[in-house]
Amino acid sequence: MWKHSFRLFRTINSLRISPTSSKRIRSTLEKATFTAIGVLLYHSLAPSKVELGSDYFTKYRISKKKTIDEDHFFLELSPLISQKVNLWSTFGSSKLWSVQIKQPEIMVVRNYTPLPLKLNDDDEIEVLKDGENCDGRLLFYIKQYKNGEVARWLHNLPVGQVVELRGPYVDYEFPNAESDTKRGREFLWKSTESSETEKFRYQPFDLSMFTAGTGIVTALQLLLTESPFRGEILLFHSCREKSELGPLLPLLKRLQEHDRVKLYLFESSKGCDIRQQIKNVKEMIPEPSEYVPNLPFLKPGSDTIIKPVLSLVCGPDSYISTIAGDKYDLSQGPIKGLLGEKGWTNSNVYKLS
Numbered sequence: 001m002w003k004h005s006f007r008l009f010r011t012i013n014s015l016r017i018s019p020t021s022s023k024r025i026r027s028t029l030e031k032a033t034f035t036a037i038g039v040l041l042y043h044s045l046a047p048s049k050v051e052l053g054s055d056y057f058t059k060y061r062i063s064k065k066k067t068i069d070e071d072h073f074f075l076e077l078s079p080l081i082s083q084k085v086n087l088w089s090t091f092g093s094s095k096l097w098s099v100q101i102k103q104p105e106i107m108v109v110r111n112y113t114p115l116p117l118k119l120n121d122d123d124e125i126e127v128l129k130d131g132e133n134c135d136g137r138l139l140f141y142i143k144q145y146k147n148g149e150v151a152r153w154l155h156n157l158p159v160g161q162v163v164e165l166r167g168p169y170v171d172y173e174f175p176n177a178e179s180d181t182k183r184g185r186e187f188l189w190k191s192t193e194s195s196e197t198e199k200f201r202y203q204p205f206d207l208s209m210f211t212a213g214t215g216i217v218t219a220l221q222l223l224l225t226e227s228p229f230r231g232e233i234l235l236f237h238s239c240r241e242k243s244e245l246g247p248l249l250p251l252l253k254r255l256q257e258h259d260r261v262k263l264y265l266f267e268s269s270k271g272c273d274i275r276q277q278i279k280n281v282k283e284m285i286p287e288p289s290e291y292v293p294n295l296p297f298l299k300p301g302s303d304t305i306i307k308p309v310l311s312l313v314c315g316p317d318s319y320i321s322t323i324a325g326d327k328y329d330l331s332q333g334p335i336k337g338l339l340g341e342k343g344w345t346n347s348n349v350y351k352l353s
């Protein structure tokens with residue numbers, strides 16, 4: 001760009017015209033040059049083009065990959081230009097969000113849900129602390145499918161390869177979440193035995209979440225992020241075997257020890273499949289509780305039973321159908337399945353993809 005403007009100045013200086021018209025032309029050309037430089041600077045440096053946005057793609061480099069098993073891996077993407085906006089501080093747990101990664105050869109995008117984690121120098125997982133943004137580096141837990149297009153392509157790309165991202169996209173927004181006290185999560189990096197007594201302004205509400213496979217990222221984003229979800233999460237997670245969670249499993253256990261989550265794990269390889277124990281699982285699922293907005297905070301520890309007011313379901317289509325009935329592309333479809341039988345409805349169930 002600078003080379004370009006310098007050449008333009010040289011052209012102005014080399015023009016041979018009468019002194020008055022030369023002065024006018026020179027001034028006009030100089031103005032045009034400065035305007036051009038301004039426009040170029042705006043487009044190359046304006047935050048909207050550097051910072052991740054949902055209307056255009058931003059370049060990231062694959063900075064790390066960590067294999068969990070032959071299907072699952074962590075992918076770390078670092079922006080070519082460091083990001084000023086800390087999305088973990090911006091969203092906290094008030095919104096579930098994802099980004100889209102572009103596969104340029106077939107021109108398709110797929111959504112992936114970043115986790116507030118980083119891989120340290122020993123390739124171990126660490127939770128990002130409050131305010132920590134790692135210049136916008138993002139970590140994903142991904143499953144590649146044998147015949148799938150994008151995750152398999154991502155898995156095969158070498159470290160250093162540039163890929164394009166856009167987003168963030170809000171996949172679910174929680175009511176009234178911002179106006180309350182921030183919840184701590186130091187136990188995730190400090191070895192404290194028990195949680196401090198927590199106090200909030202309003203009574204937090206509980207959630208039930210039903211996830212399968214990589215759908216677990218939705219629960220983990222809420223549980224691990226800065227200012228994590230304030231209620232307790234009853235989490236029913238289905239997977240082939242728990243080892244596919246890699247280092248995410250010890251994190252889930254730690255969250256359970258600190259009463260952030262109550263985890264029911266269904267490992268199909270061990271014969272533990274929700275579809276084969278519908279009656280038992282139905283008994284484990286509570287009926288929906290009523291949400292009372294802005295109810296003052298009750299005495300700490302006065303109620304230890306999880307009373308979910310909302311159910312989120314995330315997994316493959318057939319899983320969603322078993323838990324909550326079919327989802328039709330953009331429409332939620334009626335609530336059937338296990339949740340339907342327990343009295344849950346479209347007013348308190350949301351099917352994520």
Ligand SMILES: Cc1cc2nc3c(=O)[nH]c(=O)nc-3n(C[C@H](O)[C@H](O)[C@H](O)COP(=O)(O)OP(=O)(O)OC[C@H]3O[C@@H](n4cnc5c(N)ncnc54)[C@H](O)[C@@H]3O)c2cc1C
Binds near residue numbers: 111141144147
């Ligand atoms: C909001 C959101 C967040 C997400 N977050 C994550 C995340 O964090 N991690 C993650 O791993 N995934 C995530 N996903 C899923 C992700 O977007 C992709 O859908 C997933 O990676 C599969 O894409 P793919 O292109 O690799 O496979 P696809 O090509 O879409 O194939 C997916 C499945 O369909 C099968 N299939 C493909 N073609 C055919 C065919 N012709 N006939 C029959 N079956 C076929 C494949 O074998 C595979 O089982 C998220 C999705 C959404 C909507």
